[in-house]
Amino acid sequence: MKNTSKFLVALALVSLTTGCSDDFFDINQNPNSLTLESATPNAILAQALKVTADNYGLTLNTYGSWTAGYWGKTGTVNGYNEERTYTYSSTYQQGLWGSVYDNLKDYDNIEKNGAAQGLVYISSIAKIMKVLNYQMLVDQYGDIPYSQSLQADASTPLLAPQYDKAEDIYKDLVVKLDEAVAAIKDPGTNPTAVGSEDIVFGGTMANWTRFANTLKLRILLRQSFVPALDGYVRTEMTKLQSATGGFVIADVVVQPGYLQTAGKQNPFWNMYRATAAGGASTNRNWQAGTQYIIDQYVVNKDPRVSQLYVLATTGTFANTYKGVVLGDPNPLPGSTQISRWKDYGGILKGFDAPTPLMLAAESYFLQAEAKSRGLLTGGDAAAKTDFNNGIQASFVYYYAPAPSRTGTTSNVSANAVADYKKYLTANDKDNDNNGLVDWDAATTRVGVPATGNPRPVSKLEKIIYQKYLAMNSVTGIEAWNEYRRTAFPKFPASLQSSSPRADKLPVRLLYPQTEISTNSTNIPAGINQFTSKVFWDVVD
Template sequence: MNVKKLSIGVVAVLMTIASGCQKGYLDINNNPNQVTVATPVLVLPSALSSSGAYYSNSFTFLNLWMGYWNWSGNYSIATSDKNYQFTNSFGAGIWDNGYIILKNYDYIDTQAATLKQPLVQGMAKIMKAVHFQTLVDTYGNIPYTQALQGLTSAQPAYENATAVYEDLFKQIDAALTLFSDADKLAAQGGTVLNPGTNDIMFGGNIDKWRRFANTLKLRMLLRQSEKSDRQAFIQTQLAAIKASGYGFLKSGENAAVNPGYANSAGQQSPFYGTYGYQVNGQPIEAYNINRGNKYAIDFYQSTSDPRLARYYAPVGGSGTTFNGTFFGTIAPVANNQTSGIGPGLLNNVNQPAYIMTSHEAFFSQAEAAQRGWISGDPKTLYQQAITESFVNVGLPAADATTYYSQTTANVGWDASPDKIQAIITQKWASLNGWSPFEAWSDYRRLGVPNLPISQDPSTSVKQIPVRLLYPQSEYNYNSSVVRAQGDISQFTSKIFWVK
């Protein structure tokens, strides 16, 4: 099977759906000519491709908030984008496209159950957990149980975010059970369908899916670390992770998709194709719009961090000069005086689209080990996380050893009096560009690092938002239900795990 042709083609279908589906609560499965007539294994690569595009491009505005990027002085930016006073239309695609993608995974889940394809069904359940977690982390209470029923439940109820989180652990456990059932069936001589190359994330490697599932659980548990009322739940789940024996994502194991990206229109890797270069090699407008942020550039320079030249391009395209401005600055600087997005993030047109990086996985393990939640040496895990970050942006592992051997606080482990702060600071330093959502989540949870607030004079609330507003589509099509959530503020309506 030509995975490239299948997945790219279905992505185009999904993007068409995403631009025109609202009524019927994202009920996209009515047209018999769409992907719902396909067997689950054929829908899987398109769904994974959509997830890759979603996590590559939906949250890049957070690079502004998290101190990584700023807008170029060559372009104007709406005041509402500079002072956090956005409306219900801001980031609407995060909600709408998130549920559209979930609808496709739900189709895979239900149809794979009917066809007795436990491996495919388990993958779909894990990916549903990934996307539902993101929606909770962005909006709090969300439609969940009734959300994917189409016209059967066109105005689905909102469910408590904590309850959704708890059920996601059950769904992940159900996926792991399906994997185990498949093992038993195969051991008895039964036939088990493995999607193989149609699994464009792990190539049908179920052990990697197991480790990804546990790492996703760990991410969700760490979100709740600062809530005293969640500690019993955390310990119960940690015991289940330990008992599973599967461990977590290992060195070099990125949860990343690649259907066969190529240097053709509509087939480039989504991050590269949105923030990098056109097929003819010319910069895309978004590349010119997004420039380096002085906060991050100063940090990398002050710690002698070679990732600086991977995250940012030197001023003028040559040399070793890097420059940026703070978000919301009243003194914007032209493109030729600031750094663009660097070659570590814009490696090539067929680079993978990341859903969870190996360095995030190791930073999570380092924090959990430092808290005494899991076994393992937190220092070793911390240093491995930094090494994974270096390798993932194209630097040799030896450079990471030189870097973390410094006697600088928040770089060298022994030189850092607050180990959690060091872990989260270095985690922030590793999430530049590709994973600003994780940086935002850690910032909301722990307040690390001490990020600057927008410098725009109209910024009346000196605070980075803790959530997004429910989209206008909800007020249009699910009005009474969403209004029952009350008046929502991006500054005070906190997600349940926010400190």
């Protein structure tokens, strides 16, 4: 992986990826002679989108799933010291930094070349994807190179880009999204359409507008608890209220046409389930769902549990949903004595399952929060509708099969809405009156003895709790981000945590060694994974 100050090689059509081979997209050109500066924007868009899917759906999802309490180590393997103790080093997850900046360089060239050639739509797509990538970096590192980060090329290398303040970057990301939406709305006369190279929306620009608006909503909510930014957030929310296009209503996924071929499978499936030859992936049994996350489905009578996990089949816990405990020094083996992810279920969908960039469930929960807090109009009634739509969208996602499984018994998509309704009924005022599920219930008994007193549940807690269940092992990084923002839900830290914090958790990643080795004079000093919060992390 290259460091942000090492853009000295003209990138070819295929950028660095995480988990898939560089020849995923074939072209009739020599990639070694095709520089980003000379490539047409259409020629590199598909690969750039695929790389983002790899970074987000595999690398960040994996990291987030460990830190957000979804995953724990099984007794099948040693190691995972960082995940068990949170004692991060500058080499932990360091490949993410270089891969995301490489990807940003792709989008920067698509945006600039597209604009120069009058390709308004493809240039706007690249601008939106740059926002997504920069937000990914800011949320894990805080201050990063931004204004100077993409200035290097083969002839004029910038070896030490300056770092910009995270809060300043966030504000500029909002400006960039507004510019992209405005350009899509008014592209000029006879704009050139985007086609199959758009492996997210197939060139449907209305969907890109919805995605941009929803990204803006996420960015604004993420900083909405910072007191000094309250006025700014409310002003931007008012503008967003009347924005063109609305918000995401379907899962935003990347589908390059995954195949059961070496280097061309869905990266998550390839890493955690099966090789292209059909054999088990090396680390299939090295991690499993924690007892905490499994319990959240079981105790709330949530049908999704059977779509995500299988029952243990042997040992003391046979015929039960048995998870692992993060940091347990003697965890059960990751084979038949615990509940593994269900093959062809909601997490392990198949070799050709698309990779999510944003779930429709997240979009609805973001809207529910903004309306319940008065940041968007609609009030409690509209927030309740969005909240319930978010839960339903999660059922639909988890129950939907991979394309290759549509004609098999693993296609349970027809059961999604019925099971969603059962879930609401089981927790409504006439049954458990469970405030973690029912919008109108103010308390919950979940987590307390049956004879104990119900505890209060705020609107924010129930929204983030349901978002947490919807993001399980799919967009795990967003669950981790939302915990740091809201302090919900109260999942347990690793038993071997080295964190001095009250919650025993970390708060960020450390700057990578590759950056320390080449740009140390600009890196913020004194960074600690337990005390150096990202600017929007103000709630404990």
